[in-house]
Amino acid sequence: MENTVNLNEQYILELKDVSVSYTPGKNAVNMVNANIRENTVTAIMGPSGCGKSTLLRAINRMHELYPEIETTGEILLKGKNIFDMNPMKVRRLAGMVFQRPNPFPTMSIYDNVIAGYKLNNIKLSKTERDEVVESSLRSVALWDEVKDSMNKKGTFLSGGQQQRLCIARALALKPELLLMDEPTSALDPISTNRVEELIFELKKEYTIVIVTHNMSQAARLSDNSMFMYLGELVEYGTTKQMFTKPKDKRTEDYLTGVFS
Amino acid sequence: MKKKKRLTSTAKYRLTKSKIFFFAVCTLSAITMVPLFLILWELVKKGYKQFNLNLFTEVAPTSMEAMLARISDSPIPGGILNGITGTLLILAIAIIIAIPVGIMVGVYLAENPKKRMAGFVRSLSDLLQGIPSIVIGVVVYIWIVIPMSGYSALAGSIALAIMMLPMIIRSTEESIKMLPTSLKEAGLALGGSYTTVVLRVLLPSAFSGLFTGSLLAISRVMGETAPLLVTALGASTVNWDATNPTSAISLLIWEFYNDPNLANLVWSSSLLLLLFVLGINLFAKSIAKKWKIQ
Numbered sequence: 001m002e003n004t005v006n007l008n009e010q011y012i013l014e015l016k017d018v019s020v021s022y023t024p025g026k027n028a029v030n031m032v033n034a035n036i037r038e039n040t041v042t043a044i045m046g047p048s049g050c051g052k053s054t055l056l057r058a059i060n061r062m063h064e065l066y067p068e069i070e071t072t073g074e075i076l077l078k079g080k081n082i083f084d085m086n087p088m089k090v091r092r093l094a095g096m097v098f099q100r101p102n103p104f105p106t107m108s109i110y111d112n113v114i115a116g117y118k119l120n121n122i123k124l125s126k127t128e129r130d131e132v133v134e135s136s137l138r139s140v141a142l143w144d145e146v147k148d149s150m151n152k153k154g155t156f157l158s159g160g161q162q163q164r165l166c167i168a169r170a171l172a173l174k175p176e177l178l179l180m181d182e183p184t185s186a187l188d189p190i191s192t193n194r195v196e197e198l199i200f201e202l203k204k205e206y207t208i209v210i211v212t213h214n215m216s217q218a219a220r221l222s223d224n225s226m227f228m229y230l231g232e233l234v235e236y237g238t239t240k241q242m243f244t245k246p247k248d249k250r251t252e253d254y255l256t257g258v259f260s
Numbered sequence: 261m262k263k264k265k266r267l268t269s270t271a272k273y274r275l276t277k278s279k280i281f282f283f284a285v286c287t288l289s290a291i292t293m294v295p296l297f298l299i300l301w302e303l304v305k306k307g308y309k310q311f312n313l314n315l316f317t318e319v320a321p322t323s324m325e326a327m328l329a330r331i332s333d334s335p336i337p338g339g340i341l342n343g344i345t346g347t348l349l350i351l352a353i354a355i356i357i358a359i360p361v362g363i364m365v366g367v368y369l370a371e372n373p374k375k376r377m378a379g380f381v382r383s384l385s386d387l388l389q390g391i392p393s394i395v396i397g398v399v400v401y402i403w404i405v406i407p408m409s410g411y412s413a414l415a416g417s418i419a420l421a422i423m424m425l426p427m428i429i430r431s432t433e434e435s436i437k438m439l440p441t442s443l444k445e446a447g448l449a450l451g452g453s454y455t456t457v458v459l460r461v462l463l464p465s466a467f468s469g470l471f472t473g474s475l476l477a478i479s480r481v482m483g484e485t486a487p488l489l490v491t492a493l494g495a496s497t498v499n500w501d502a503t504n505p506t507s508a509i510s511l512l513i514w515e516f517y518n519d520p521n522l523a524n525l526v527w528s529s530s531l532l533l534l535l536f537v538l539g540i541n542l543f544a545k546s547i548a549k550k551w552k553i554q
Binding site for chain 1: 442
């Protein structure tokens with residue numbers, strides 16, 4: 001018994017035989033097994049359509065919005081099966097950042113950061129709210145840029161700032177895990193750089209799983225990497241090992257640009 | 261040396277064709293504006309004499325008062341206050357009934373586009389839009405006026421609400437469908453329940469569409485006369501009780517039209533009604549522009 005408890009604490013996220021299908025009988029993600037440690041950055045790489053976003057979205061039960069999508073297998077978050085938990089709780093524990101910055105257009109910058117509490121009907125006092133907003137914005141290095149324009153709409157910011165605002169919005173709920181679905185693919189190089197620096201900082205406090213089709217980004221940012229191909233998890237190991245000595249031929253071909 | 265370009269005959273033909281087409285489009289567009297201005301001109305020309313403050317402060321005159329005024333060659337006394345207040349009362353109740361229902365149905369249609377039930381509701385709502393207003397009026401007469409044993413503002417409101425529904429449903433559905441999926445996903449990814457996300461993210465983001473749609477629906481039914489004739493009936497005094505017969509601007513226009521002594525009042529009251537409707541329309545347009553979310 002002791003042993004299992006230890007094991008559960010060791011891994012913050014465990015994927016066991018996870019399969020996702022959009023049409024019955026055809027798995028977009030097929031029998032993925034992987035364990036992710038706390039305070040690491042894990043990159044999921046692979047060519048378009050290999051199921052990397054699909055796998056990521058299984059982790060916060062996003063697929064349940066679409067009844068035709070079926071997820072099987074077990075996903076343990078801190079040792080608890082997420083399918084036994086309330087989906088809303090799962091999504092609070094596993095924050096998500098999307099491909100395109102999507103701040104709520106009707107809300108001010110301040111309200112965007114605090115939106116998670118509002119949508120969960122969690123009541124906070126004014127001082128608590130101010131604290132959450134300030135610390136969240138500070139942790140994404142946006143505080144100094146926006147502290148004088150808190151009441152402006154979130155969409156008033158530049159694309160890169162919007163994406164950092166979205167990260168702050170996810171962090172405000174103090175999640176265990178941060179899921180990022182190609183967070184820089186819609187950003188210019190300078191904004192991309194800032195978001196990458198931010199991810200590096202956030203690693204100290206959060207566990208991050210990031211989907212990327214940018215290999216150099218994966219190499220720069222991540223401790224561990226997964227390579228997915230046609231719905232299968234081909235290889236999973238430390239980023240260093242994967243980029244220097246890939247075990248699988250397909251990983252090697254992908255990394256050397258034989259296909260993309 | 262500059263060489264002058266010479267056009268081939270095909271190019272010339274195409275340019276001419278394009279010019280003719282452009283001219284035709286401009287002319288036809290101009291022609292569509294003509295009726296509106298002619299109508300406005302006609303109403304202003306005939307109605308300006310009676311278009312005064314009394315219109316807003318006094319109730320409609322009786323046939324006798326008008327006749328006496330005509331004989332002594334003075335302007336017809338009175339206004340259409342009872343019509344204005346009646347229109348406001350009937351519309352207010354119709355809005356209270358139609359907007360919540362319409363928005364909820366619209367959200368349902370936008371969120372479940374593929375369900376059979378949704379398809380069914382959508383076609384029914386389209387059919388509802390095609391039902392002649394007098395038919396809705398007489399049905400409401402059977403449903404409300406007879407059981408309540410009397411004409412009432414409420415019955416009129418229900419008839420107008422039924423007419424407003426399809427427009428509100430459609431505009432809600434369309435404006436919610438236009439929102440990016442990522443917005444809904446962002447809300448849900450923060451752990452919001454479905455209802456909270458709809459109420460606090462989707463509806464506010466679609467607000468300008470909902471608001472304009474509702475305003476256009478209001479302006480559409482504002483001038484309805486036929487369904488009100490058989491439901492609200494009309495009244496000669498200002499009435500704020502929804503269970504009593506109530507007048508409306510459109511009903512007064514009909515009454516004035518039927519009474520030779522009052523016929524002169526048709527123009528000023530029509531002008532007022534038209535200004536109301538145009539005002540709401542212009543307001544809706546400006547709102548749509550101003551609050552549009554990028």
